[in-house]
Amino acid sequence: MEPASRLDHNGQLTLQEFPYIIQWREDRCTRCGRCTAVCPQQAIEPAVFAQRLVHSDSVTPMPSTVRKVSHGIRQVNDIDRYCTGCGMCSLVCPNMAIAPHYNPHHKFLFHKNLGGTPYKRGGRRNDPSPSTLDKLKFTRISMLTDPALDAGRHEFYIRTLLGRIPSPDKLPLKATGKRLIVKDGHFVPPVREIFPIRIGSMSIGALSPHMWEGLAMGITYLNEVEGIPVVMCSGEGGMPLRLLRSRFLKYFIPQIASGYFGWDEIIHALPDMVEDPCAIEIKYGQGAKPGDGGLLMSYKVLKLIAGIRGVPMHIDLASPPTHQTKYSIEEAVAKMIQSMSMAWGFRVPVYPKISGTKTAQAVLNNLARNPYAAALCIDGEDGGTGAAYNVSMDKMGHPIASNIRDCYLDLVKQGKQNELPLIAAGGMGKAGNLAANAAAMIMLGASAVDIGKYIMQTAAGCLGDEYNRCNLCNTGKCPRGITTQNPRLYRRLDPDKVAERVVEVFKSAEIELKKIFAPMGRSTQLPIGMSDGLSVGDKAMAERLKIDYAC
Amino acid sequence: MCRLSAITSSTYFSPMENILALETMKEGHDGSGLGLVMKDLGGPFEDLKSYPILSGTCSNKGLDMLDDYMQQAGFRIKYNWEPKIKRTAGMEIEPRDHYFARAYQYPSPYEPKAQVEWERLLLETRMDLRRMGEKDNSLFVFSFYPDCLTLKEVGDPLQLSEFFGLDDLSLQAKVILAQGRQNTNYAIYLYACHPFFIQGYCTMTNGENTAFVPIREYLTSREFSGYTGYNSDSEVFAHILHFAHRQLKYPLTYYKDIITPLKDEEILDRPDGKALSLLKKSLRPLCIDGPNMVIGFVPDGTIFMLQDSKKLRPGVVGGAAGKYALMSEMCGLDRAVPQRDRPADIFPSKYDMVMVTPNAQEVHVWNQLHG
Incomplete structure (x- = not known):
């Protein structure tokens, strides 16, 4: 009979409570120790096993037992050292002896609040079901009445406009004879022509220096060499001084958020700027954690980050949930837009970014009446983040599809659908279908879409997914070196390789967009609001989005 | 693909010329309808130039409704034209109770008022009237404007010409647009039939407008009551023309710059490039993204043809001073103006807008690249 003390494990968790369970094969393991060294969570550790082996050396069975001590790998059952399923152990294992497996019966969320601290993580909403965008189909196919175009040979205009576009009656034009001329002395808002898929706001700080540099090099190459005008938002936290003073600044959108990090440096660099930035984004909200502020943990605030952001090293950098100096929408939006516009002499489009919400139309209508508002970016619930409470990520926010659609149709009602571009973010390419998701959003009314997680996954092999895999961005332990400031981790990432992948991703997205638009007969203009091109096999969804139902 | 036949002349001619051109272009075509818009009218309307003409068709009930409404609005009939319907064996036309083109006298307070x-x-x-008749299809009205007359019906264009008695040549005009309908995309519905007319502007179109929905949404949000209907994706062409030329007061050639905009690098070379660049962005939703060929006229009697850059729809213009024809097929042009300098025929390129001046005096090819 076992002593009672051996059974008293009730205070501990079984591995069945954990989201990922390590499968380790003793017969393949060489005990090299790479897996335990690489595990960002220390979820596995070397272990000593006492084994009782029965064997017989005789020609007739003469069983005897031998006690043997062996060494191997054991998964710990400490909730703070849970296996995230990142799979780095498999990646480094020379013998395919170890791999994490998803456990659909886990009870992780029941236990991940030790010390009264709710679960915090990075990543995205843990909802692996197909997004609305992935359910939309392109069903208006040109064929005989309207011959389809050849995506390979035909000229396509896959560009969009970022900036306030005056209605024709507000243009300073006058007819002289048979020609129109521009009247002098009239302000014409700045407008940029860009690729309709942008890299959304991810800061230096949230991203490692290698990751951010890789993205920046990638988009610069796309602009300078490939002629694809992809732009990128800095995220909150400033930009390297060398970049601010370079001619490449025009491919970047500096973001100002509630912490104003990096803006002292940006403003001081103004006299040395040889180009205007593409635009300025004012962040009021983020889809992954609506109404929540940001926090860059002290261990990420190293010399480089502190320098760019203009803060001391090794302190937590908290961005408040709102811009503290503002108290109303007029203050928060109108004056910020005005101030930012003035800083660059009204030559740079300035627009706000908000999280997806039922109140987006209120913001929209405020912007529609503000002639200096250059766009509205809405970040839906499937947006990602470097750090947030799990409850914010999983349960807060608004799906992007209907949010953008409502806003677009609201603009249509006002006749301003071409005046204020809508930018959709959050969940683009969630299942890998970037071009299809982008095209669907455009046909619902967006002028452009932003990507974040998608580019991290495609360009740097981010391991996160909707099954809570990895999602360690907030810990500074990113095993890929994407969201960490630890040089030992981010040196795993080659910025040149990231840049190469960025270029490949956008070139391929452009081809895929052509493959969508060509059979639909659209080539001369981006089909913004071409909702008759879309259908969905869900009647409620069709009704809500005001598109066709097809089955 | 619809067959399009437009003729402009310095002398009055019968719409039979357009219809016979349509007939020669008919091969491979189902001829499921006819639309006719005539401008600068002769015959019985020659002396009624200042009176607005209401064109349409209706049932007996619709006629009562029409009379009641017009009487209450203060319009008095000056002249009522109804075709003498002829029906012969083999004719596959379902006649309606009434077809009419009525010249009205304005309600007295309006007579001295400004054109607008x-x-x-x-x-x-x-x-x-359209809203009233749409409920039960008892009344269709196609145009109500001075010196313009519209006829539309479902059926073979040549049979319809006989049905309407156009072959007696009494009805005449100096500008006539005719469309032989190819029914492919929409149910046969009179309001879906080209040419479309609004306040002196008229267009008819070949091809399919893939950008129809965003354009429709843009036009309907202009707060102009005439921008409605859109039973055909081609109706937007007439309304864009009206919007650009009448509402925005842009010179006519900018119609092409709006619906088929140049690329940015091409705009740089235009003398009015700066204005064009602003205009292209501002009117971005009105880019048609065809393939389409458009024929139309504006109130001064200028008639034009243009195409989008895909140029998958043909078009040809030919003739001589005094008579020009704008056709979707070469054989139609041969039928309409057989005696002409054939080498001078114009096959517009994607950059061209071919315009024939009022009274068919001259033809100009305006090149968009040079402005």
Whole structure:
């Protein structure tokens, strides 16, 4: 009979409570120790096993037992050292002896609040079901009445406009004879022509220096060499001084958020700027954690980050949930837009970014009446983040599809659908279908879409997914070196390789967009609001989005 | 693909010329309808130039409704034209109770008013009548404007010409647009039939407008009551023309710059490039993204043809001073103006807008690249 003390494990968790369970094969393991060294969570550790082996050396069975001590790998059952399923152990294992497996019966969320601290993580909403965008189909196919175009040979205009576009009656034009001329002395808002898929706001700080540099090099190459005008938002936290003073600044959108990090440096660099930035984004909200502020943990605030952001090293950098100096929408939006516009002499489009919400139309209508508002970016619930409470990520926010659609149709009602571009973010390419998701959003009314997680996954092999895999961005332990400031981790990432992948991703997205638009007969203009091109096999969804139902 | 036949002449001619051109272009075509818009009218309307003409078709009930409405609005009939319907064996046309083109006298307060005032009255009246008739299809009204007449019906264009008695050549005009309908995309519905007319502007189109929905949404949000209907994706062409030329007061050639904009690098070389660049962005939703060929006229009698850059729809213009024809097929041009300098025929390129001046005096090819 076992002593009672051996059974008293009730205070501990079984591995069945954990989201990922390590499968380790003793017969393949060489005990090299790479897996335990690489595990960002220390979820596995070397272990000593006492084994009782029965064997017989005789020609007739003469069983005897031998006690043997062996060494191997054991998964710990400490909730703070849970296996995230990142799979780095498999990646480094020379013998395919170890791999994490998803456990659909886990009870992780029941236990991940030790010390009264709710679960915090990075990543995205843990909802692996197909997004609305992935359910939309392109069903208006040109064929005989309207011959389809050849995506390979035909000229396509896959560009969009970022900036306030005056209605024709507000243009300073006058007819002289048979020609129109521009009247002098009239302000014409700045407008940029860009690729309709942008890299959304991810800061230096949230991203490692290698990751951010890789993205920046990638988009610069796309602009300078490939002629694809992809732009990128800095995220909150400033930009390297060398970049601010370079001619490449025009491919970047500096973001100002509630912490104003990096803006002292940006403003001081103004006299040395040889180009205007593409635009300025004012962040009021983020889809992954609506109404929540940001926090860059002290261990990420190293010399480089502190320098760019203009803060001391090794302190937590908290961005408040709102811009503290503002108290109303007029203050928060109108004056910020005005101030930012003035800083660059009204030559740079300035627009706000908000999280997806039922109140987006209120913001929209405020912007529609503000002639200096250059766009509205809405970040839906499937947006990602470097750090947030799990409850914010999983349960807060608004799906992007209907949010953008409502806003677009609201603009249509006002006749301003071409005046204020809508930018959709959050969940683009969630299942890998970037071009299809982008095209669907455009046909619902967006002028452009932003990507974040998608580019991290495609360009740097981010391991996160909707099954809570990895999602360690907030810990500074990113095993890929994407969201960490630890040089030992981010040196795993080659910025040149990231840049190469960025270029490949956008070139391929452009081809895929052509493959969508060509059979639909659209080539001369981006089909913004071409909702008759879309259908969905869900009647409620069709009704809500005001598109066709097809089955 | 619809067959399009437009003729402009310095002398009055019968729409039979357009219809016979349509007939020669008919091969491979189902001929499921006919639309005719005539401008600068001769025959019985020659002396009625200043009176607005309401064109349409209706049932007996619709006629009562029409008479009641017009009487209450203060319009008095000056002249009523109804075709003498001829029906012969083999004719596959379902006749309606009435086809009409009525010249009205304005309600007395309007007669001395400015053009913009009476144009608004005529448009609002037509829209009211359209709304009333749409409920039960008892009344269709196609145009209500001075010196313009519209006829539309389902059936073979040549049979329809006989049905309407156009072959007696009494009905005449100096500008006539005719469309032989190819029914492919929409149910046969009179309001889906080209040419479309609004306040002196008229267009008919070949091809399919893939950008129809965003354009429709843009036009309907202009707060102009005439921008409605859209039973055909081609109706937007007439309304864009009206919007650009009448509402925005842009010179006519900018119609092409709006619906088929140049690329940015091409705009740089235009003398008006700066204005064009602003205009392209501002009117971005009105880019048609064809393939389409458009024939139309504006109130001064200028008639034009243009195409989008895909140029998958043919078009040809030919003739001589005094008579020009704009056709979707070469054989139609041969039928309409057989005696002409054939080498001078114009096959517009994607950059061209071919315009024939009023009274068919001259033809100009305006090149978009040079402005």
